[in-house]
Amino acid sequence: MTMHDPAWNEEEQRLRRVALLIKTRVNEVGQLAEQRLETAIDTNRDFWADITVNMNNPDEIMETYTSINQQSMVMVNQERDLLHAEDTLKQLLRLHDTPYFGRIDFTESGYPDTESIYIGTSSFFDDATQQYWIYDWRAPISNLFYDYPPGPASYKTPTGQIDGTVELKRQYVIRQGEMKAMFDTGITIGDEILQTMLGQSADDRMKSIVATIQKEQNQIIRDDRHQVLIVQGAAGSGKTSVALQRVAYLMYKHRNTLNADNMVLFSPNDLFNSYISTVLPELGETNMQQTTYQQYLQFRLGSRYNVEDQYTQMEYRLTAGNDPSYFIRQSSIRFKSSHAFIRIMDGYAHHLEQANMIFKDLRFRGKVLISQQQLSDFFYHIDPSIKLSNRVQLMKDWLLKELKTLAKAERTEPWVKEAMELLDKDEYQKAFSTMEERNTDQEQLFYDAKQEAFLLSRYVVNQNFQPLRHKIKKLKFINIHALYKQLFQEHSRCLLESIEATALPEDWDAICLQTLTQLDNQQLAFEDATPLLYLNELIEGFQSYNTVRHVIIDEAQDYSAFQFTFMKRLFPRSKMTLLGDMNQAIYTSTDSSGPVEQNNQGTTGNQHGYNHVIELFGAGQTNIIRLIRSYRSTREIVEFTKAMLPNGEAIEPFNRNGEKPLVHRADDLNSLTASVIADLNALQAEGIQSIAILTKTAEESFLAYERLYPSIPVSLITKNDHSFEKGILIMPAYLAKGLEFDAVLLWDASHNQYDQESERKLFYTACTRAMHRLHIFYTGELTRFISSLDTHTYKHLKSY
Numbered sequence: 001m002t003m004h005d006p007a008w009n010e011e012e013q014r015l016r017r018v019a020l021l022i023k024t025r026v027n028e029v030g031q032l033a034e035q036r037l038e039t040a041i042d043t044n045r046d047f048w049a050d051i052t053v054n055m056n057n058p059d060e061i062m063e064t065y066t067s068i069n070q071q072s073m074v075m076v077n078q079e080r081d082l083l084h085a086e087d088t089l090k091q092l093l094r095l096h097d098t099p100y101f102g103r104i105d106f107t108e109s110g111y112p113d114t115e116s117i118y119i120g121t122s123s124f125f126d127d128a129t130q131q132y133w134i135y136d137w138r139a140p141i142s143n144l145f146y147d148y149p150p151g152p153a154s155y156k157t158p159t160g161q162i163d164g165t166v167e168l169k170r171q172y173v174i175r176q177g178e179m180k181a182m183f184d185t186g187i188t189i190g191d192e193i194l195q196t197m198l199g200q201s202a203d204d205r206m207k208s209i210v211a212t213i214q215k216e217q218n219q220i221i222r223d224d225r226h227q228v229l230i231v232q233g234a235a236g237s238g239k240t241s242v243a244l245q246r247v248a249y250l251m252y253k254h255r256n257t258l259n260a261d262n263m264v265l266f267s268p269n270d271l272f273n274s275y276i277s278t279v280l281p282e283l284g285e286t287n288m289q290q291t292t293y294q295q296y297l298q299f300r301l302g303s304r305y306n307v308e309d310q311y312t313q314m315e316y317r318l319t320a321g322n323d324p325s326y327f328i329r330q331s332s333i334r335f336k337s338s339h340a341f342i343r344i345m346d347g348y349a350h351h352l353e354q355a356n357m358i359f360k361d362l363r364f365r366g367k368v369l370i371s372q373q374q375l376s377d378f379f380y381h382i383d384p385s386i387k388l389s390n391r392v393q394l395m396k397d398w399l400l401k402e403l404k405t406l407a408k409a410e411r412t413e414p415w416v417k418e419a420m421e422l423l424d425k426d427e428y429q430k431a432f433s434t435m436e437e438r439n440t441d442q443e444q445l446f447y448d449a450k451q452e453a454f455l456l457s458r459y460v461v462n463q464n465f466q467p468l469r470h471k472i473k474k475l476k477f478i479n480i481h482a483l484y485k486q487l488f489q490e491h492s493r494c495l496l497e498s499i500e501a502t503a504l505p506e507d508w509d510a511i512c513l514q515t516l517t518q519l520d521n522q523q524l525a526f527e528d529a530t531p532l533l534y535l536n537e538l539i540e541g542f543q544s545y546n547t548v549r550h551v552i553i554d555e556a557q558d559y560s561a562f563q564f565t566f567m568k569r570l571f572p573r574s575k576m577t578l579l580g581d582m583n584q585a586i587y588t589s590t591d592s593s594g595p596v597e598q599n600n601q602g603t604t605g606n607q608h609g610y611n612h613v614i615e616l617f618g619a620g621q622t623n624i625i626r627l628i629r630s631y632r633s634t635r636e637i638v639e640f641t642k643a644m645l646p647n648g649e650a651i652e653p654f655n656r657n658g659e660k661p662l663v664h665r666a667d668d669l670n671s672l673t674a675s676v677i678a679d680l681n682a683l684q685a686e687g688i689q690s691i692a693i694l695t696k697t698a699e700e701s702f703l704a705y706e707r708l709y710p711s712i713p714v715s716l717i718t719k720n721d722h723s724f725e726k727g728i729l730i731m732p733a734y735l736a737k738g739l740e741f742d743a744v745l746l747w748d749a750s751h752n753q754y755d756q757e758s759e760r761k762l763f764y765t766a767c768t769r770a771m772h773r774l775h776i777f778y779t780g781e782l783t784r785f786i787s788s789l790d791t792h793t794y795k796h797l798k799s800y
């Protein structure tokens with residue numbers, strides 16, 4: 001629609017009116033915020049002046065206490081009011097800039113009038129006109145905008161369904177309060193605006209998609225019925241974007257019961273966390289809690305073990321070559337990630353209820369106070385019907401009591417006397433005050449030397465027993481390390497083989513040997529971390545986060561059956577949204593082409609790769625939605641990348657054209673380096689700012705960096721980086737998961753680098769990071785993942 005259209009004029013007038021109303025409100029709320037700030041400062045300053053402190057008798061103390069309490073409450077309320085005013089102000093300022101992005105005209109069945117609904121990032125109601133000038137995009141009626149073309153339509157409200165007709169659907173581009181463009185749209189939300197948005201340059205932060213959410217994406221954002229929502233979506237289909245919009249939607253819909261603290265997002269790494277960190281604040285919402293699975297493992301196991309991360313595991317896999325232990329490790333990873341291994345763990349824990357628990361001697365000053373055998377005897381004398389974790393608690397109580405008796409006996413030991421004599425002035429003072437706290441009868445204290453010696457010996461022993469008490473309270477008398485090791489020892493084989501519906505892999509003996517060697521070196525391989533923690537929880541009781549009501553797992557294809565089982569127990573009261581793409585499952589444990597899940601369980605037809613999740617939560621509780629439209633890359637890049645997938649995936653490119661991917665052969669690494677530099681210069685000269693050079697491994701990234709940085713500014717990104725800026729970045733492909741760049745250059749796509757079937761998904765993931773340009777360099781022979789493609793899907797770049 002052009003400026004000459006009469007509708008343009010009307011819309012501009014309305015926009016000006018809304019802007020004025022918002023401006024007026026901005027002034028009002030601004031003043032209110034200022035007043036509240038002043039009041040809060042005054043209250044803070046006069047805090048003690050408003051309180052009469054009197055401590056003469058219990059009544060006065062109580063009065064003083066109540067007065068302090070009341071004054072503190074006043075301060076808390078004032079601060080809350082101030083924050084509210086400040087938030088409203090920020091929201092209004094955002095609205096002033098872009099008040100709305102969409103409109104629908106809706107006639108409700110049975111009513112003559114048509115109402116124009118303008119949709120923006122938040123609602124705006126004007127008291128004077130008693131009118132909603134803007135509706136929040138998450139309001140029930142706004143659903144019409146995302147779900148229906150002009151014609152019959154309906155939406156659900158808490159009181160029931162409303163039917164009617166959408167007479168008009170319009171989109172706006174408004175920037176800094178100015179109308180830039182306007183389109184009347186049909187079936188989908190206007191291609192024009194989406195084209196413009198997708199044609200823009202990549203940023204170092206993800207953008208909100210609220211104005212152009214597509215119907216199939218809206219379905220995911222608003223699905224609130226299922227316990228588990230699984231989204232299997234093609235690369236670039238908007239899974240992450242949708243996940244964040246969904247968080248904003250759920251926080252709006254359940255604003256009385258759900259807030260940012262009740263929602264947790266698990267993302268692949270810190271780099272990704274920082275990439276998405278601005279989306280929710282842009283929408284006026286607080287960020288949910290963000291973490292990575294690795295961070296959780298580190299939190300639980302980091303003090304005891306050197307816990308391997310998934311990237312180190314990945315690097316090993318990518319660089320192992322023909323290392324014979326590599327195949328054992330592969331098999332080990334697959335098995336330890338599977339359902340079968342969960343059954344093994346459950347069966348093993350059940351067995352421990354009858355026999356083979358391993359404890360640690362409780363030692364003090366080199367002597368055994370309570371031996372493993374005593375611990376074991378006590379444990380197996382507890383009523384066998386009591387479950388493992390409860391028995392452990394009973395044991396703890398018993399041990400704490402025993403320790404008291406042992407401490408008494410210890411007081412007469414010669415070392416205690418020596419320690420008493422060595423107490424320095426400070427310690428003596430401390431001992432005295434500790435005793436004073438316990439002994440209210442002051443006169444009895446230090447009644448005579450004998451009494452003093454008694455009290456001091458008690459103090460000394462108690463102090464020295466403190467670490468033991470702590471150990472018992474933390475259940476450190478159980479030897480989890482040895483218990484996990486025991487699983488892999490020869491004598492356990494029979495037991496494991498007897499566990500129902502479980503077959504050990506053929507190379508189980510080799511897996512055992514490898515695992516035991518690693519554990520003996522205090523190395524905890526990534527694949528062992530979750531099972532060890534699971535065993536720990538089966539024995540000690542599961543630690544769970546009951547206040548978390550919604551867990552969102554991005555890149556869910558990278559989680560194994562074992563990890564999902566663990567997550568379910570970690571968040572027992574939580575709904576889950578899982579977003580993933582099986583074609584990007586680059587870790588062995590989750591590779592759906594892998595045999596373990598299928599062979600061991602006889603599972604077939606697991607085309608979406610989430611059968612284990614459905615089994616875990618139940619089919620009735622689970623909904624799977626597929627997204628097949630890819631928005632990130634140009635049509636040419638999507639056609640090229642989807643042809644790499646073995647099963648001929650149904651992936652549809654969004655209608656945006658660009659250059660075909662370019663493939664360039666260099667004679668050797670020197671000439672490859674020169675070509676990459678020339679290409680980078682050419683891309684930058686075109687104004688392309690966000691460029692990633694993706695390699696297979698971290699070492700290769702480092703080598704590429706060393707070659708490039710003397711000639712052109714480049715930044716090396718490693719797994720330890722937490723954020724990145726726009727520019728030329730070099731990183732291994734697995735770190736670029738979830739990210740996107742204007743241009744992607746693949747450093748070396750030769751047959752030597754990418755040939756194994758297991759590397760196909762990694763290669764696909766790397767190529768699908770490109771929005772506008774994909775340039776592939778190689779030496780020697782080209783990887784078969786490209787050479788097997790139809791040559792029309794890419795172009796050869798002859799020379800630079």
Ligand SMILES: Nc1ncnc2c1ncn2[C@@H]1O[C@H](COP(=O)(O)OP(=O)(O)OP(=O)(O)O)[C@@H](O)[C@H]1O
Pocket residue numbers: 194197198207209212213214217233234235236237238239240241242581631632737738739740768
């Ligand atoms: N409805 C939409 N409107 C505008 N842009 C969109 C829309 N949906 C997706 N996009 C854009 O497409 C790109 C890819 O989105 P996103 O990263 O969420 O996809 P993804 O499915 O998580 O990708 P991947 O699995 O490959 O990491 C982003 O730039 C996003 O802004």
